[in-house]
Amino acid sequence: MSEQPRSRRQTRAAILGQLLQSGGMFRPPLAKAVRLSEASLSRILFDLKAEGLVEEIRRPVPYFGGPSALVSLDRSVALGAIEIAGQWLSVGIGALSGELQETKRLALPEHPTVQSVGRVFHEALTVLRDWTRRRHVKLVQIGISVPGLGRLSVSGNAIIPCDIARIRAMLSEMFRDVPAEFTNSVVAHATFHRCRMEGYPFSGAHLFVFVGQGVAGAWMDDTIATDGAQVVELGHMVFGDGGPLCRCGHHGCVEAYASLPALAALLGVPEPDLHELRNDWVTTVPLSSQVRQELRLRLFRLGLAIGNTLNVKPSRAIAISGWPSLLPPEDRTSLLQGIDSSLLGGLDAAALAVAFVPPSTGHDPRAALAFAACCLASRGGMPAEATEAA
Structure with a gap:
């Protein structure tokens, strides 16, 4: 053909x-x-x-x-990036080639509402506008990464309450001619790994699993098109009654066991301190035998969720990013055992490639910047209004 x-x-x-x-x-x-x-x-x-x-x-x-x-x-092309991660909203200007030139973190309210998050977005967009004026640059694309986006309605996000229509109105007012795209955090991080991290293991279709502030997956296509990834909220599979409370409102979700906040609670380390340690926690925080055993049990649950996801939609490859990739192979084996226990037919290394890739958390808003670059590339660098007619 x-x-x-x-x-x-x-x-x-x-x-x-x-x-x-x-x-x-x-x-x-x-x-x-x-x-x-x-x-x-x-x-x-x-x-x-x-x-x-x-x-x-x-x-x-x-x-x-x-x-x-x-x-x-071209390194002179300027992009805007806004990313929500943990209790922060990060805003930045960067180049099409990936370098960040200006960044600032704005604190989110402890108990966010649509109104309070909207105010933080307005402050971030004001900062972004002031940077462009001071630098005398015109943005060609803005990428915005929001946890949980698309899970419910755009204004009823159970993870971060924000009204996308209201934020788009702010964008239209401050950046009238600049295309802006929103995406779920897992898609932004998958794009960052695929386009910015050396040695990413897969170029074809695969499942990308992100273990960070939350737990989610994205079905990646064999292209980098922004509509080529479909989000799967595997972190909200419930493992029985009586489990820990998840931020989605249910009890016993895999996210409540395996996310970074859950890891911080298990290690007995305040979450801000764990973020500050970044990847070094694995060598600086001592793990008792009891904690290590619980850690492996949680990895097993995460593997069960991944295996169940693959039962619904098979894939030949999985890339897993986040804190599990920092652990030694003997601990990560528990995750593979979970996949083997739930995946129809079991885990066959010849039929399913599993790769652990480094965490990308703590580098915000680089994931949103990578997504912005992907948006621009996906439309061939042409004006947004010319996309359909091209």
Whole structure:
């Protein structure tokens, strides 16, 4: 069967997506990756360079007579990023290539409401607007990451109460011509890992599991399109009555056992201190045999939830990000045993690849920045109003 022809927007999106994931490519392998002749690629790159989206930098040739100009995303393109993580809302300006240039953290209220969260968003957008004016830059995309987004109605989010329509109205007032996209935190972190972290294990379709302030998953497509990921709230599977209270209002959710707040309570470390330690907690916080045994039980429950998810929708690969990846293999085995115990047919290493990737929490708003870059790349760098017509 012959390949369906691509629109101009889709072809540009394929090129920008490859550059976003690779960090830069020489023309011959780039042309091969996006299935274009070098002549066709050259014509499109001419347009992308004229629009200030890509640049070519001279590098030592990879082999005698080989190319010397590396194609990469232009570092002068400015993106806005807003990310809610824990008790903070982080706002920043960054480059299309991933570097953050300005960041600020704003505290969320202890007991957030739609009104109080809306006020924090307004403050963040004011900060973002002031930065753009001081730097004399125009944002081309804003990415916004919100925990639990899409689980219920946009204004009835059980995790973070916020009215998306109200926030969009603020965006329209302060950034009238700048496209802005919202996403669930797990999608933002999956995008960050896939596009910004070296050595990410999978490029095709797979399940990404995020264990951080909450526990969730995202079905990742084999492209970086912003609509290619579907959120699955596996953290809210309930393991019987009488379990710990989850922030969703139920008792005994896997999130109530395996999230960072649950981990902090188990370790006897205040949650802010655990965030401050970042990845070092695994070497600085002593684990008694009793605590380690409970930790493994919680990892087993997390594995059960992942296995049950795969029973509903099979996958050939899973990437697991978060604090479990910091533990030694003998502890992580409990998670694999949980998958094996619930997955139909059991865990077959030949049929299901499982990889642990480093935590991405504590780096906000880098995940939202990666999502903003993905949004821009997905529409081929074209104006938002030109997307459907392209």
